[in-house]
Amino acid sequence: MEIEPTYRDLIKELKEKKIRLSYQRVKILDYLNQHRTHPTADEIYTGLIAEIPSLSKTTVYNSLNSLVKANLIQELTIEDNENRYDIVTETHGHFKCEECGRIYDFKVELDSFNPEELKDFQINQKGVYFKGICKKCLETNQKNLQNEE
Amino acid sequence: MEIEPTYRDLIKELKEKKIRLSYQRVKILDYLNQHRTHPTADEIYTGLIAEIPSLSKTTVYNSLNSLVKANLIQELTIEDNENRYDIVTETHGHFKCEECGRIYDFKVELDSFNPEELKDFQINQKGVYFKGICKKCLETNQKNLQNEE
DNA sequence: TTCTTTATTGTAATCATTACACTTTATTAT
DNA sequence: ATAATAAAGTGTAATGATTACAATAAAGAA
Numbered sequence: 001m002e003i004e005p006t007y008r009d010l011i012k013e014l015k016e017k018k019i020r021l022s023y024q025r026v027k028i029l030d031y032l033n034q035h036r037t038h039p040t041a042d043e044i045y046t047g048l049i050a051e052i053p054s055l056s057k058t059t060v061y062n063s064l065n066s067l068v069k070a071n072l073i074q075e076l077t078i079e080d081n082e083n084r085y086d087i088v089t090e091t092h093g094h095f096k097c098e099e100c101g102r103i104y105d106f107k108v109e110l111d112s113f114n115p116e117e118l119k120d121f122q123i124n125q126k127g128v129y130f131k132g133i134c135k136k137c138l139e140t141n142q143k144n145l146q147n148e149e
Numbered sequence: 150m151e152i153e154p155t156y157r158d159l160i161k162e163l164k165e166k167k168i169r170l171s172y173q174r175v176k177i178l179d180y181l182n183q184h185r186t187h188p189t190a191d192e193i194y195t196g197l198i199a200e201i202p203s204l205s206k207t208t209v210y211n212s213l214n215s216l217v218k219a220n221l222i223q224e225l226t227i228e229d230n231e232n233r234y235d236i237v238t239e240t241h242g243h244f245k246c247e248e249c250g251r252i253y254d255f256k257v258e259l260d261s262f263n264p265e266e267l268k269d270f271q272i273n274q275k276g277v278y279f280k281g282i283c284k285k286c287l288e289t290n291q292k293n294l295q296n297e298e
Numbered sequence: 299t300t301c302t303t304t305a306t307t308g309t310a311a312t313c314a315t316t317a318c319a320c321t322t323t324a325t326t327a328t
Numbered sequence: 329a330t331a332a333t334a335a336a337g338t339g340t341a342a343t344g345a346t347t348a349c350a351a352t353a354a355a356g357a358a
Binding site: 189210 | 313314317323325
Binding site for chain 2: 095098105117127131133
């Protein structure tokens with residue numbers, strides 16, 4: 001349902017990019033809009049199959065690829081074994097916790113960063129990926145250590 | 150052969166990290182040292198099989214994982230379908246050309262960049278990945294356009 | 299309505315990576 | 329040195345995300 005106030009904007013954007021606004025694709029966009037957890041294709045499929053029983057996993061993949069091409073969503077390649085998707089297309093950083101797997105967003109200003117080595121290159125996308133251990137996991141580890149004593 | 154003057158340093162580093170300096174691992178490190186093209190596991194395997202006929206692809210994967218853990222090499226996840234490896238472990242950016250697939254290095258100074266959102270997080274790795282079209286491909290495209298006229 | 303294009307679906311294939319069990323090699327203690 | 333122990337190498341089989349493909353359905357244009 002409610003894809004927020006940006007709903008009409010989205011439709012307009014899709015039309016402009018000649019991407020058909022199929023039922024499935026709207027639902028996928030909707031899902032990404034409501035779940036800002038950078039879900040995988042499989043998570044999106046699992047999240048929608050109840051509402052769209054006919055949904056095929058292939059459709060999810062196809063749709064995601066189309067939406068990426070239309071620049072409506074962003075594809076994140078953090079781990080090698082799965083892609084994640086993000087409805088926010090502005091450049092921002094992603095931190096992946098190596099313990100719990102959660103992905104956190106953070107701000108990065110890279111628009112004005114154009115390295116000398118890439119002069120005369122056409123830069124289409126700028127990605128920043130940090131890895132480590134998130135605050136939550138660090139705290140949990142700390143507690144576990146205390147309990148062991 | 151000659152892994153450059155850093156050879157002894159490498160051995161020392163391996164010993165310190167309790168990583169055994171097996172024949173295969175030295176060869177893999179050697180390969181990465183001589184091929185600064187960010188090769189995949191498969192490319193490393195193909196590049197070494199002539200010299201080490203007994204080499205197993207599993208060994209390549211296992212070795213690479215060990216060397217990554219020991220922080221002797223860096224794992225790059227640019228595309229979702231394959232990992233690449235880099236003997237340079239200092240933080241630097243990688244540009245992947247979406248046309249020819251080549252990967253270019255560029256300098257990024259991120260040591261002092263610690264986003265507010267990640268305060269109290271333990272950051273182990275900082276990756277910067279750009280995508281687009283490299284100078285070479287842009288020039289080739291330009292030439293092709295001219296020939297078509 | 300009919301034609302043409304684009305999207306959906308399900309199944310089968312692909313392909314990088316890992317699991318596993320076994321053999322070989324290296325290290326440590328005797 | 330030699331035996332005992334631990335780590336690494338090897339080959340095959342499994343895993344799992346993604347794509348290829350062919351058929352069907354839906355949407356847009358004429």
